[in-house]
Amino acid sequence: xxxxxxxxxxxxxxxxxxxxxxxxxxxxxxxxxxxxxxxxxxxxxxxxxxxxxxxxxxxxxxxxxxxxxxxxxxxxxxxxxxxxxxxxxxxxxxxxxxxxxxxxxxxxxxxxxxxxxxxxxxxxxxxxxxxxxxxxxxxxxxxxxxxxxxxxxxxxxxxxxxxxxxxxxxxxxxxxxxxxxxxxxxxxxxxxxxxxxxxxxxxxxxxxxxxxxxxxxxxxxxxxxxxxxxxxxxxxxxxxxxxxxxxxxxxxxxxxxxxxxxxxxxxxxxxxxxxxxxxxxxxxxxxxxxxxxxxxxxxxxxxxxxxxxxxxxxxxxxxxxxxxxxxxxxxxxxxxxxxxxxxx
Amino acid sequence: xxxxxxxxxxxxxxxxxxxxxxxxxxxxxxxxxxxxxxxxxxxxxxxxxxxxxxxxxxxxxxxxxxxxxxxxxxxxxxxxxxxxxxxxxxxxxxxxxxxxxxxxxxxxxxxxxxxxxxxxxxxxxxxxxxxxxxxxxxxxxxxxxxxxxxxxxxxxxxxxxxxxxxxxxxxxxxxxxxxxxxxxxxxxxxxxxxxxxxxxxxxxxxxxxxxxxxxxxxxxxxxxxxxxxxxxxxxxxxxxxxxxxxxxxxxxxxxxxxxxxxxxxxxxxxxxxxxxxxxxxxxxxxxxxxxxx
Numbered sequence: 301x302x303x304x305x306x307x308x309x310x311x312x313x314x315x316x317x318x319x320x321x322x323x324x325x326x327x328x329x330x331x332x333x334x335x336x337x338x339x340x341x342x343x344x345x346x347x348x349x350x351x352x353x354x355x356x357x358x359x360x361x362x363x364x365x366x367x368x369x370x371x372x373x374x375x376x377x378x379x380x381x382x383x384x385x386x387x388x389x390x391x392x393x394x395x396x397x398x399x400x401x402x403x404x405x406x407x408x409x410x411x412x413x414x415x416x417x418x419x420x421x422x423x424x425x426x427x428x429x430x431x432x433x434x435x436x437x438x439x440x441x442x443x444x445x446x447x448x449x450x451x452x453x454x455x456x457x458x459x460x461x462x463x464x465x466x467x468x469x470x471x472x473x474x475x476x477x478x479x480x481x482x483x484x485x486x487x488x489x490x491x492x493x494x495x496x497x498x499x500x501x502x503x504x505x506x507x508x509x510x511x512x513x514x515x516x517x518x519x520x521x522x523x524x525x526x527x528x529x530x531x532x533x534x535x536x537x538x539x540x541x542x543x544x545x546x547x548x549x550x551x552x553x554x555x556x557x558x559x560x561x562x563x564x565x566x567x568x569x570x571x572x573x574x575x576x577x578x579x580x581x582x583x584x585x586x587x588x589x590x591x592x593x594x595x596x597x598x599x600x601x602x603x604x605x606x607x608x609x610x611x612x613x614x615x616x617x618x619x620x621x622x623x624x625x626x627x628x629x630x631x632x633x634x635x636x637x638x639x640x641x642x643x644x
Numbered sequence: 645x646x647x648x649x650x651x652x653x654x655x656x657x658x659x660x661x662x663x664x665x666x667x668x669x670x671x672x673x674x675x676x677x678x679x680x681x682x683x684x685x686x687x688x689x690x691x692x693x694x695x696x697x698x699x700x701x702x703x704x705x706x707x708x709x710x711x712x713x714x715x716x717x718x719x720x721x722x723x724x725x726x727x728x729x730x731x732x733x734x735x736x737x738x739x740x741x742x743x744x745x746x747x748x749x750x751x752x753x754x755x756x757x758x759x760x761x762x763x764x765x766x767x768x769x770x771x772x773x774x775x776x777x778x779x780x781x782x783x784x785x786x787x788x789x790x791x792x793x794x795x796x797x798x799x800x801x802x803x804x805x806x807x808x809x810x811x812x813x814x815x816x817x818x819x820x821x822x823x824x825x826x827x828x829x830x831x832x833x834x835x836x837x838x839x840x841x842x843x844x845x846x847x848x849x850x851x852x853x854x855x856x857x858x859x860x861x862x863x864x865x866x867x868x869x870x871x872x873x874x875x876x877x878x879x880x881x882x883x884x885x886x887x888x889x890x891x892x893x894x895x896x897x898x899x900x901x902x903x904x905x906x907x908x909x910x911x912x913x914x915x916x917x918x919x920x921x922x923x924x925x926x927x928x929x930x931x932x933x934x935x936x937x
Contacts, residue, residue, distance in 0.1 A: 389765050414766055421761050442674065459656065524659055
């Protein structure tokens with residue numbers, strides 16, 4: 301299971317996280333035993349990775365898994381997102397710990413591994429006097445595609461990103477939105493298994509941003525390409541990502557499926573027709589933190605969901621309160637981020 | 645009911661599971677792109693001016709010498725037209741143009757436009773990249789250092805004023821190629837080293853021209869005005885490769901740029917030392933470059 305808190309922020313006193321397996325069964329994950337090992341299905345795994353630039357510690361004992369699909373790499377500016385991307389590309393070696401990307405160690409399989417990775421950097425600089433198709437084709441060739449494949453695939457990639465008609469235009473004459481698309485096209489043209497996108501919506505207006513996010517989502521779902529999307533914008537990650545890795549202060553504060561993370565954080569709620577106060581009193585007697593809002597009772601924050609669900613069910617039954625609905629509280633990604641980074 | 649069948653040829657973007665070529669193809673692609681950029685191919689006309697002018701100027705003397713040799717009787721032509729080592733004197737100057745204006749363009753632009761980062765995110769390493777660039781630069785420079793002189797030699801041979809016999813032709817060809825490499829490698833590495841520390845083409849170009857002029861002026865002043873030993877001239881960045889070429893052709897005439905007090909091996913050692921220093925600077929500079937920013 302790739303869900304859990306990770307890195308040096310791990311506190312054995314805190315309860316385990318809840319996750320859901322493929323059959324839909326809610327299971328409790330004993331993070332104390334799984335945290336230091338990588339998941340076999342993970343696209344990227346980091347175990348106890350540390351990295352510093354001179355005296356500045358960028359990462360400290362980071363452990364996390366990136367699961368298949370579209371993953372958002374969230375963190376404020378300077379959180380180490382770009383450094384992490386560099387380490388995944390084997391451009392920087394970690395000071396300690398082990399990294400695994402697509403099942404290989406970047407330190408030993410660097411060139412072979414990079415053949416299967418696409419990368420779109422954050423900056424908007426590209427050679428101004430080169431036609432988009434020439435640039436994309438050149439990068440495809442450099443990634444080992446035969447000439448004929450590089451030519452046809454660069455054209456296909458540019459059509460996919462919506463620049464089919466513009467492919468002969470020099471990149472210097474293109475808008476920021478079009479340049480971002482060219483960067484995306486060159487990242488996917490060689491048929492990678494994984495693409496790393498560094499702030500792909502930077503500099504785009506809202507309409508362009510929506511289009512770009514839809515395109516990234518499509519690439520991640522239709523073509524079987526795993527996407528790691530670095531961003532400091534929570535809303536865009538929440539819109540298109542299946543998974544998230546939250547970086548802060550050199551540690552991974554949370555990682556896993558967004559739905560699982562959102563579900564496991566806020567406790568349980570029950571909407572009752574009456575008897576809200578009685579149910580709340582029963583729960584408080586059992587030692588749970590309870591809040592009431594109109595006919596809704598909310599219990600717990602950090603306790604395991606199963607435990608909360610049992611306690612809530614027992615309290616409702618004990619008071620014979622008519623129940624309308626009972627469900628785990630789902631946080632927004634923003635709640636989760638703020639809670640992980642600033643709240644705890 | 646029609647029996648017509650249809651087949652979709654354009655399937656659009658799809659996953660790629662086919663074969664991939666190795667690092668060699670990737671390096672060749674970077675090299676080809678560098679040669680195109682250096683010669684201004686597939687670029688605006690203003691980018692073609694310096695390389696095309698340099699190549700044209702390099703070939704003009706060879707064409708002129710051959711024209712003179714054709715017009716004059718064979719005996720007289722053999723005495724009038726210059727030998728090969730003299731031709732390299734002109735080429736030496738043209739190398740400054742290529743080192744100062746073409747090499748910074750092909751090196752600095754990759755960093756300025758972020759292409760360097762994209763290359764390193766591919767199977768290429770820094771060293772693959774630098775080797776590709778170096779080979780491409782040497783190929784472009786060889787257009788100026790070797791081919792005009794080979795053209796001159798072939799022309800002389802047809803006019804019967806060139807090397808006599810197969811062995812002599814091979815020997816002369818070997819000397820021309822060796823001299824071409826001496827100039828191409830020296831000025832190629834010099835240009836790359838100067839371009840390593842700045843993305844701005846103008847700064848690198850100015851640094852190259854200033855270093856060459858200053859080194860020549862300084863060493864000449866020391867030797868001519870301060871009675872310093874002649875070997876000091878080896879630190880002149882034009883004189884040093886010219887001295888080695890004079891030794892390759894075994895030129896001893898008054899026009900030969902041959903430094904007294906230095907052996908053939910010593911001359912080669914100094915050339916290797918300079919080239920090694922340039923390689924060290926390039927390695928140092930590129931090792932420190934941050935690529936994911």
